[in-house]
Amino acid sequence: MSTNDAPSREELRAQVLLVDDEPEHAEVMAESLRRPGHVCTIVNGLDAAREELLHGAFDVVVTDLVMESETSGLEVLALVQEHQPDAETILVTAHGDVPTAKAALKGGAYDFIEKPLDLVVFRNLVDRAAETVLLRHRTARLEDQLGAAYGFEGIIGDSAGIRQVVQAIRKVAPSTIPVLVTGESGTGKELVAAAIHNLSKRTRKRYATFNTAGQSESLLEDQLFGHVRGAYTGADRDREGVFEYADGGTLFLDEIGDMPLAMQPKLLRVLESGEVIRLGSNEARKADVRFVSATNRDLKSMSADGDFREDLYFRIRGVEINIPPLRARREDVPLLVNHAAGRFAAEMERPIPQVSEPAMLRLVSYGWPGNVRELFNAVHRMVIACDDDRIEVRDVPEEIRTEDGDDDGTSIGSLAGVGLDRLEKEAIRQTLALTGGNREQTANLLGIGERTLYRKLKEYGLR
Template identity: 45%
Template sequence: MAPKVLVVDDDVELGALISVQLRHRGFEVATVTGADAALARLTRELPDVLVTDLQLIGGPNGIELCRQVAERYPELPIVLITAHGSIELAVAAIRAGAYDFITKPLDFAALALTLERAVQLRALREEVSRLRRTVDQTRRFEDLLGTSAAMREVYGLLDRVATADISVLITGESGTGKELVARALHQRSRRKDGPLVAINCSALPEALLESELFGHVKGAFTDARSDKPGLFVQAHGGTLFLDEVGELPLGLQPKLLRALQERKVRPVGATAEQAIDVRVVSATNVDLEEAVQQKRFRQDLFFRLNVVHVPLPPLRDRGGDVLLLAQRFLEQAAALADKKVAGLSDEAAERLLAYSWPGNVRELQNCIERAVALTASESIAVRDLPEKVRQYRGVPPSLGAEGGSFLPLHEVERRHILSVLEALGGNKSSAATVLGVDRRTLYRKLAEYRALSSEDAADPDAPAPPRSR
């Protein structure tokens, strides 16, 4: 839908000219004369942005109108028009609640760009506000957060498998939250009153890992001064989480397979087996099927672990979940630091949405914790973010290659543009700003991709779709 603009100006001719120029650039425009008329109209309908002249005759001037509107409708961005620009005016306008001010003679292209950005920032502000309200309501699965389509698919799968007493394999890039999923599965399972025991299979050498998993008896090796139950026994009646299971040494894989099949373990140095009652949940960030083909992982063990596969999406594919997670991490970090940090600035939220997050949720958490530690205000500003997030202009790494072969540059560009547009809910003005191009360029690209609707194609700034040859 076209952004709605309310223009307030006592000069009827100038108001009409502004209206024509903005309509030509894709806005829906209404005009009124005077502050009182503007305030009356706002009680009936709120536009997306308000434009007012500084000098208004017979009532409050633009600064006073700005102050009243900011008090009554804090979410509504206001742009002031003035014949003379100065530092004093800028300070007065900002203090009164204005988003920006434009000087005469008007550059309508610059005015349109300012309004587009104001509309985008209002959308981001409303999104952050909505996320604050829904953070506690979106706990669909224990501590997992997210409302994106990708996470809804994960929730649906977890709902179906949580109470089934079968092995689950969780896959995903490093930092996507695989251990959180394992804990959520345990909490929703019939074994929730039993223990949840976790081990990282890449953290110990083979001999120590075998003793940790299966236990040992006194005298089994030099330092075995007493019997020690293994993690399988410790997890009896509960869940054993094998993190980084793809790094399990090949020599231990047959013993793990036997424990899963027979539901018995034999401690190192023992002659008798112990019965176990354990649900095994595994996680890995490597391709186990490829590891099987390369003889680095046993196929029979892979099938035993992979009864149900839960793939976790990378953060770059989760759209607005970035802001949802950022708000939760911000609240946690602020509480720990005993700082009054309430949320993100509009510009900071925009940078978080634009970044590709190669380190996924873990990188986002570190970013927010750093920002909370550095900020001197009640909201996270762009200057508080890491430099690589502030300066990011690249293409997400996942778009650079597919199936091991690199993609042509134009295809990388096409996928990135369409993914940004989808993440921003189809808002082309916001997408153009995030992509760092003007709206006309974005429309031209979308026309090339045949991604414009009939309504979009009617936009006066949108070029005609290219003719088929």
């Protein structure tokens, strides 16, 4: 690798999680890493580390090997691999624990360092781990930049949630395992299904889609499995169903949670046998399809309540890909807005309008109960309404402009019981992400002074 390929010192500013049950030792490590520009979050135990790994995003995790127990560091490593698979983990160990640390390298740790720390060696080790991650990200970022502007198979976004969705698509697409895509209405479940087909070995074969919502059992059976001539009044010729139509390709069944209960065992039989029997016939016909389904309902709860067959649920849920709602990935809103503005401006054969900062902030702060579908509709209206190729706050639809924040039950429920300090910490973390780490802009957006922001960063262990 040439010198020009290596990340610059500015680029090497990594998000580092420090896990150590000795606060003073953690502070020394954080101070050492702060000097070259790394942003450090300090926690003092396994439970706090779990919370950060669930809600934060880190490039490097440094953890003491022995804390509450002799395996605490290994448990942190496992959590990193589960929740932050792109991050590298460095273990800090006493001399007597070196064999355990070496074994951890085989389990996915980046490296280990012995106490007492040589801070120069420690800082260089973290720099190397950060460079490994950031180079990996740079390669992916080139694809992500295209994906952000033009979409990965039409999926727009660069948030951790969307990156996980894209990563899952890439992993499952080459296989034939059934995939269940879950998420609220308007999140783009059909795009995920199409991406799975397009990246699969069946991409040259047919991709058939069918929505089961609002279908009676008899009509649904006919549409899925087909019929032979004379099967019922008006059936004057044989007709194949979507399973046969998609033979060799992919079948996407949308709103599968709305399928009538009596129809579900028939679908299960087809999925297990790979054969369909047309209405009015006794002849089984082969139907080799990659099966992808989607729902905005909680099939697990429905199964427990007897509203959805448990055996069918387990059959279709070979892998589940959940698309987070837009309110949970607000950092994607600017990308989606700019993408939609470009798309609709091109349709209207006019220059792409710029979105003013106040207008964008209003859009970012809105709850988007209708998710991406609602956002695209709003941007379309704004592109039509704006003057001088610039979208201002006055062009934002009134229901969004006058909205005080998320008022849907889900959002309120997700905040209920959450401590104010946690909310404030997440607000600062997410705003830092939105501004690319610019503290002056972060302070302005949060409506606080820079000194207050610096104090909060220190208070919450955000270095």
